[in-house]
Amino acid sequence: MLEVLQESLRKAPIVIRGEYPYFIHPISDGVPSLEPELLDEIAEHMINIAGTDYDRIVSIEAMGIPLATALSLKTGVPVSIVRKRQYGLEGEMILSQSTGYSKGELFINGVNKGEKVLVVDDVISTGGTLKALLPALEKMGAQITNVIVVISRGDGAAKMRDMGYEVDTLVKIDVDHDGVSILEVAGEQQ
Numbered sequence: 001m002l003e004v005l006q007e008s009l010r011k012a013p014i015v016i017r018g019e020y021p022y023f024i025h026p027i028s029d030g031v032p033s034l035e036p037e038l039l040d041e042i043a044e045h046m047i048n049i050a051g052t053d054y055d056r057i058v059s060i061e062a063m064g065i066p067l068a069t070a071l072s073l074k075t076g077v078p079v080s081i082v083r084k085r086q087y088g089l090e091g092e093m094i095l096s097q098s099t100g101y102s103k104g105e106l107f108i109n110g111v112n113k114g115e116k117v118l119v120v121d122d123v124i125s126t127g128g129t130l131k132a133l134l135p136a137l138e139k140m141g142a143q144i145t146n147v148i149v150v151i152s153r154g155d156g157a158a159k160m161r162d163m164g165y166e167v168d169t170l171v172k173i174d175v176d177h178d179g180v181s182i183l184e185v186a187g188e189q190q
């Protein structure tokens with residue numbers, strides 16, 4: 001299951017950002033090369049989890065964009081990207097994002113009251129991003145049907161569950177200075 005994703009994670013290099021061992025992978029960074037087979041495997045898996053019954057796919061720049069695009073092409077569902085830049089459009093929602101290595105603001109546009117929304121992203125780590133985003137989408141009147149994140153590292157997904165949000169993840173990993181270890185793969189017995 002998810003063989004292309006697992007193989008690519010085993011090859012992921014690590015760089016140190018401050019104290020934080022940061023893995024570099026096509027899905028989370030777009031480098032060195034994001035192969036269509038990998039995107040296809042992930043998009044198919046997301047459709048197996050969430051189906052296609054939603055009005056909008058919401059994802060976060062930068063690395064949610066290829067995932068949301070691949071899913072949109074398969075499902076015919078439109079995409080709204082949560083941006084790190086302000087547009088000042090009517091109804092724009094502003095929120096504060098904090099990750100393990102950055103802080104900033106996010107801006108949501110294009111999500112309409114009453115819409116069924118699928119949220120996808122590349123990585124969940126501290127959960128800081130989704131902790132800010134999911135309540136904001138609900139405040140805008142969206143009904144969140146599923147939240148799917150490709151790679152889980154750390155306890156962000158568990159924290160989101162404690163807040164009442166189920167986050168499906170495709171692989172759980174651990175990262176240290178030597179590389180990535182795969183702890184769990186969706187749909188596989190451990």
Ligand SMILES: O=P(O)(O)OC[C@H]1O[C@H](OP(=O)(O)OP(=O)(O)O)[C@H](O)[C@@H]1O
Nearest residue numbers: 061062063099100124125126127128129
């Ligand atoms: O669970 P968290 O600790 O919040 O981390 C997860 C966030 O970190 C990454 O984005 P990043 O802000 O690095 O932006 P990028 O996609 O532009 O690289 C990832 O795409 C998530 O949005």
Ligand SMILES: Nc1nc2[nH]cnc2c(=O)[nH]1
Nearest residue numbers: 021022023024028123125
């Ligand atoms: N690429 C990448 N994205 C992340 N988002 C949260 N942690 C990480 C990480 O270690 N690597």
